[in-house]
Structure formats: structure tokens, C-alpha cells
Amino acid sequence: MDVDALRYFLAVIEARSMRGAAEDLHIAQSALSRQIGNLEKELGVSLLVRLPRGVKPTEAGKMLARRARSALDQLARARDDITSLSGLTTGKVAVSAIEPVAEGLLMDAMQRMQQAHPAISFDIRVGNSAKVITLLREGIVELAVAYNAPHDRDIVVRSESHVPLVALVEENHPLTKHNRVASKAGFGARTCTLKDLAPWPLVLPPAGSPTRTLIDEAVRRAVLPLLQIALESDSVPVRLAFLKQAKAVAIMADMSGRMARPGYRVATITIDDDILASGSLQLLANRDHQLSPAASAFERLLRSSMRSLRGER
Numbered sequence: 001m002d003v004d005a006l007r008y009f010l011a012v013i014e015a016r017s018m019r020g021a022a023e024d025l026h027i028a029q030s031a032l033s034r035q036i037g038n039l040e041k042e043l044g045v046s047l048l049v050r051l052p053r054g055v056k057p058t059e060a061g062k063m064l065a066r067r068a069r070s071a072l073d074q075l076a077r078a079r080d081d082i083t084s085l086s087g088l089t090t091g092k093v094a095v096s097a098i099e100p101v102a103e104g105l106l107m108d109a110m111q112r113m114q115q116a117h118p119a120i121s122f123d124i125r126v127g128n129s130a131k132v133i134t135l136l137r138e139g140i141v142e143l144a145v146a147y148n149a150p151h152d153r154d155i156v157v158r159s160e161s162h163v164p165l166v167a168l169v170e171e172n173h174p175l176t177k178h179n180r181v182a183s184k185a186g187f188g189a190r191t192c193t194l195k196d197l198a199p200w201p202l203v204l205p206p207a208g209s210p211t212r213t214l215i216d217e218a219v220r221r222a223v224l225p226l227l228q229i230a231l232e233s234d235s236v237p238v239r240l241a242f243l244k245q246a247k248a249v250a251i252m253a254d255m256s257g258r259m260a261r262p263g264y265r266v267a268t269i270t271i272d273d274d275i276l277a278s279g280s281l282q283l284l285a286n287r288d289h290q291l292s293p294a295a296s297a298f299e300r301l302l303r304s305s306m307r308s309l310r311g312e313r
Contacts, residue, residue: 001042003075006068008035009047013065017054069139076292091294094123096132097145099236100256101281106145109301120294128234129210136284142295143302144284147253148210158299159283161306165214165276167197167269168250168257170243176267191270194222201230203239203250215251218275240266253279281306
């Protein structure tokens with residue numbers, strides 16, 4: 001079975017269209033269709049269902065995709081292992097990460113990696129926690145950085161840092177004047193309770209997401225009335241930009257405020273709640289997958305960056 005044909009097939013699966021995959025691969029769509037056709041002829045089954053807009057894999061196609069990813073991963077790992085006999089000089093690191101991590105912690109680790117190993121390349125995918133975990137589970141990436149990832153027996157937590165959920169508001173919001181000095185946040189810290197947030201329009205992640213599940217559980221335990229939800233979105237920049245609307249309050253990870261656009265100052269208010277304080281940023285890997293030498297080196301840098309979030313060296 002031709003290795004390039006498998007790569008082309010996986011590109012079609014990921015792009016969900018022949019045209020999109022051809023553009024990603026920089027080849028003619030006719031050549032790509034011919035490769036897929038040859039693959040289907042060799043296996044004697046249809047691998048794709050042609051839809052009015054795009055394609056999707058058949059059951060046989062899904063099975064081949066899983067096996068193909070594993071086979072190509074083994075080939076890449078063999079190439080990296082052979083290269084590593086003379087030191088880590090080449091390789092590709094594939095990582096998926098949530099938005100607040102991509103521009104800060106992840107970029108810092110990438111810069112340090114390239115300083116030490118200039119020939120290493122990166123494949124970085126950015127999305128919400130559900131997306132980055134799916135990319136990891138499907139073998140498209142070797143490492144993932146997610147927030148409050150749900151338990152999955154096939155995924156192992158390689159490192160974890162405490163990152164609480166907080167209230168983010170415009171700097172002149174009335175809540176910034178709310179100060180409870182006798183709180184777990186310490187003397188003089190801006191703090192509030194969930195009850196304090198109830199009168200304000202809230203900006204939250206989508207229902208069903210790991211972080212939203214945590215918020216909903218905290219609200220349930222606090223026995224609060226129905227909250228005023230003004231916006232639900234999985235985009236951190238969209239949620240931050242919406243804060244100017246009707247004095248809204250966003251419940252987000254502490255690190256998310258750094259993504260506010262330049263010139264727009266966002267205030268952080270600690271929420272005095274044990275459930276919301278339990279939020280965590282996690283570095284994840286597939287339990288049964290042996291990291292490539294390049295990914296192993298990058299993982300060490302990510303662990304170091306995550307320790308800095310905890311105030312460790």
C-alpha cells in the first residue's frame with residue numbers, strides 16, 4: 001500500500017473535502033481523486049461517501065484512517081529514532097492547545113525548543129478543550145494542553161497546574177469596587193461570590209463543555225436563581241470583547257484575561273468558591289503512544305513552563 005496514498009487519504013478525512021485536501025497538499029484535485037480511487041480499488045471497498053458538500057468516511061474508511069495514522073506515526077517515529085542516534089537534529093512536534101495557552105505558554109516553549117534544536121518543525125492546532133482532546137485521541141497530535149479535561153481512560157495527564165476560574169470584567173465595572181478582605185484570596189484582594197455575580201449578565205463557555213460543567217455544578221451547589229446568560233461562546237477573544245456590553249461578567253480561566261486586545265484593560269476578580277477554584281490546566285498524551293524524541297524534548301519544556309504557572313522552578 002502506497003504511503004503517499006495513505007497521507008492523501010488522511011488529508012481528505014481531515015479537510016472533509018477533496019478540494020480542501022488538494023489545496024492543503026498543493027496538488028491537483030484530479031491527481032488526489034485518482035490516488036483515492038486507486039486505494040479503494042486496491043482494498044475493494046468504498047472509503048468515502050460523496051456528499052453534496054464534501055465527503056465523509058465510510059465505516060471501512062474510518063477503520064483505515066485509524067490504522068493509517070498508526071502506521072504513519074510508526075514510520076515517523078522510526079525516522080526520528082534513527083536521526084536521534086546522532087542527536088536530536090530533525091523532527092516534527094504536533095501539539096493541540098486551547099487559545100489562552102497558544103500565544104503564551106506554548107509560544108515560550110516553542111522559542112526555547114528552536115533555540116536548542118533549530119531544525120525542529122511544529123504542527124500546532126488551536127481550539128477549545130473538546131477539540132484539542134479529539135485531535136489527541138485520533139492521533140493527529142502527540143501532545144495536548146487542555147483546561148479541565150474530562151477523565152478518559154485512553155489519555156494520561158503528564159503535568160497539571162492549578163488555574164482557577166475567575167470573574168473578568170471591564171476595569172471600571174462596579175464589581176471592581178466590591179472588596180471582601182476576609183477571604184481565601186488574601187487581604188486586599190478583589191473577591192466576590194457567585195451570588196454577587198447573579199445580578200449581572202454573564203458570559204460563559206458553551207453548555208456541555210468541561211468548564212461550563214464546572215460552572216453549572218458550582219451554581220447548583222450555591223442554590224442560586226436562574227442566571228442571566230448574555231453570551232455563550234467557545235471563543236476566548238469573542239467572550240472578552242463582549243464584556244463592554246451591558247457591564248457583562250465573564251467566568252473564565254485566570255490566564256484568559258491576557259488575551260484581551262491591546263488598550264482594553266480587563267480586571268480579574270477572585271470568586272470565593274471551592275469548585276471554581278479547582279480548575280486546572282493539563283498537559284495530556286495518549287496512554288499507549290510512545291512520544292517521538294522531538295515530542296519528548298518538547299514535553300520537558302512544556303512541563304517547565306507549567307511549573308512556572310505554579311510558582312515553581
